[in-house]
Amino acid sequence: MKHVLVVLPFVLFVILAFQLPEPVLFKVPVGWPSPVYDLKTNPLQPAVVHLGRVLFYDPQLSRNNKISCASCHSPYNAFAHVDHALSHGVDDRIGRRNAPALMNLAWSKSFMHDGAILHLDMQPLFPITHPDEMGEQFDHVLSKMKQDSLYPLLFKDAFGDTSITGEHVLKAISQFMLTLVSCNARYDSVMRGESVFTAQEQRGYSLFKMHCASCHTEPLFTNDEFANTGLLIDTLIKDYGRMSVTKKSDDSLKFKVPTLRNIEYTFPYMHDGRFKSLFEVLTHYDTGIQQSATLAAALQTPMHLSSNNRVDIMAFLLTLSDRPFLFDKRNGYVAKQRY
Numbered sequence: 493m494k495h496v497l498v499v500l501p502f503v504l505f506v507i508l509a510f511q512l513p514e515p516v517l518f519k520v521p522v523g524w525p526s527p528v529y530d531l532k533t534n535p536l537q538p539a540v541v542h543l544g545r546v547l548f549y550d551p552q553l554s555r556n557n558k559i560s561c562a563s564c565h566s567p568y569n570a571f572a573h574v575d576h577a578l579s580h581g582v583d584d585r586i587g588r589r590n591a592p593a594l595m596n597l598a599w600s601k602s603f604m605h606d607g608a609i610l611h612l613d614m615q616p617l618f619p620i621t622h623p624d625e626m627g628e629q630f631d632h633v634l635s636k637m638k639q640d641s642l643y644p645l646l647f648k649d650a651f652g653d654t655s656i657t658g659e660h661v662l663k664a665i666s667q668f669m670l671t672l673v674s675c676n677a678r679y680d681s682v683m684r685g686e687s688v689f690t691a692q693e694q695r696g697y698s699l700f701k702m703h704c705a706s707c708h709t710e711p712l713f714t715n716d717e718f719a720n721t722g723l724l725i726d727t728l729i730k731d732y733g734r735m736s737v738t739k740k741s742d743d744s745l746k747f748k749v750p751t752l753r754n755i756e757y758t759f760p761y762m763h764d765g766r767f768k769s770l771f772e773v774l775t776h777y778d779t780g781i782q783q784s785a786t787l788a789a790a791l792q793t794p795m796h797l798s799s800n801n802r803v804d805i806m807a808f809l810l811t812l813s814d815r816p817f818l819f820d821k822r823n824g825y826v827a828k829q830r831y
Contacts, residue, residue, distance in 0.1 A: 517541055517667075518598070521675040523683070524711055527598035529612055529670065534663050536670060539649040542831040544668030546646060547661065549825045552636050554626035556582045561616070561665070564591035564625075567823045570754035571595060571672060577765025581625040588624075588729055590765035592750060593758045595674040595817070599712055605747045605763040607718060608737045613666045630658060637661070642828050649831050672823060674753050675711075677814040683711070689811065696808030699801055703777075706790045707749045713812065718746040719788040722781030726764055733763065744786050756813045770809060774802040 517536040520527065547553065551560045564579045565571040571594035573579070579587035589605050603609040609618060619625040620633060637643040637656045644654035651660050681687045689697060700708075709715045718734045725731070725745065734743035747763045761767040767776065778797045781787070797805070817823070 517671050518673065521673070521680075521711070524675070525599065528601045529598040529666075531598070531670075534613065534666060536667050537650070539646075539831040540651070540664050541667045541671055542826070543646045543650040544664035544666065545823075545826050546828050547665050548668055550828065552640070553620055553628060553633055554582055555628040555632075558582065559626050561619070562825065564619075565594050567820075567825075568757070568818060569593075570674070570757045570818060572758040574757075574759055577760050579625065581622070582627040585624040585627070587622075588731055589763050590760060592748075593754065594669060595672050595753060596712055596751060597669050597672065600716055602716070602748070606734050606737050607748055612669065613662045616662055616665045634658060634661065640828075642830070645830055646828075672817075674814040674817040676816045677753065677812045679808075679811040680711075680814075682811070690807070692804055692807045693811055694808075696804035696806065699797070699805050700808050703795050703797070704752075704805075707788070708752050713752040714749045717749055718743065719749050720745040720784060720786040721747070721762075722776070722783070722787055722791050723762060723766070724782050726766075729764065731764065742786060745784065746786060752809060753812045754814055754818065755809050757818060770806050771802060774805060778802070 517538065518531065548561045548565075551558050551563070553560060559582055562571075564573050566573055573591045577590055579589065579591045581587060592605060597603075597612055600612070601610070603612065603615045604618065609615045617630060620628055621630060634656055643656060647656050647660060648654045650664060678687065682689055707715055707717070707719055720733075723745070732744050734746040734748075735741065737743075750758075755761075755770065759768060759770075761770070761773050767773050774797060777791070778795045781791050781794070
């Protein structure tokens with residue numbers, strides 16, 4: 493009888509362990525809009541998310557086996573990069589734009605600064621195959637994975653068989669990126685009634701709502717649209733933004749409005765990384781705007797921000813830093829291993 497009593501708790505533990513619910517991989521924060529991404533077509537599964545995370549950090553996706561997605565999208569910088577203005581790729585090639593931060597992608601209907609990609613599942617194809625980024629042929633990426641001793645097992649864990657297909661590679665990377673939800677900044681705790689802004693942050697918030705919120709709409713802090721923000725065109729790169737995709741003159745110099753969440757960590761700023769600090773950005777919006785036919789309507793009138801106003805807005809913007817997200821170990825590098 494004693495042996496039965498000793499074994500019984502262990503048996504119950506094993507039974508309960510196998511009955512534990514799956515971890516919550518994606519949840520719409522309270523008060524947020526419905527996601528754009530159709531999760532029914534690619535339902536999140538732990539083993540698939542794990543595979544996507546392995547792929548995200550694997551330099552085998554590049555031609556020289558040295559550049560991974562994380563090379564330009566560091567988890568400690570809100571999945572952006574801060575060591576140079578323009579992205580760097582294989583053979584030290586320099587791209588045309590600053591790498592955008594990756595977060596809350598389930599709410600985006602287009603991707604990249606010019607919106608050239610219309611579905612998250614397709615987005616990784618561009619950097620993988622671009623000659624100045626990862627510079628690889630997608631078929632060769634699949635070939636390298638098939639020759640890897642572990643990838644067939646990872647795909648079996650994720651999709652039920654060892655076959656490695658382009659569709660599954662892209663869906664796995666999407667699943668990992670979909671889990672990158674940032675919604676626990678101090679701003680969010682204030683909105684939930686768990687804390688309050690300081691007097692300076694409140695002043696900054698009021699100024700933000702007056703001057704910035706029409707494009708950087710709460711709670712995502714982007715309206716997911718394109719805008720000409722009055723920047724002088726770079727005469728070397730000559731990047732006309734959205735117009736390069738639509739071929740419409742009305743889209744000249746328009747770039748996707750970025751989220752301001754975790755903005756403290758995603759410098760340098762603008763599509764070409766020309767500004768190194770938030771103060772420079774705010775100075776541009778006050779005194780540096782260049783008039784043109786496509787300039788955003790909200791920027792037609794100068795903001796007339798004093799130095800104190802700019803500091804107050806910056807104080808508010810710092811409340812958008814989500815440190816639990818930035819330092820979440822589930823988002824960081826993982827060695828190639830089975831789930």
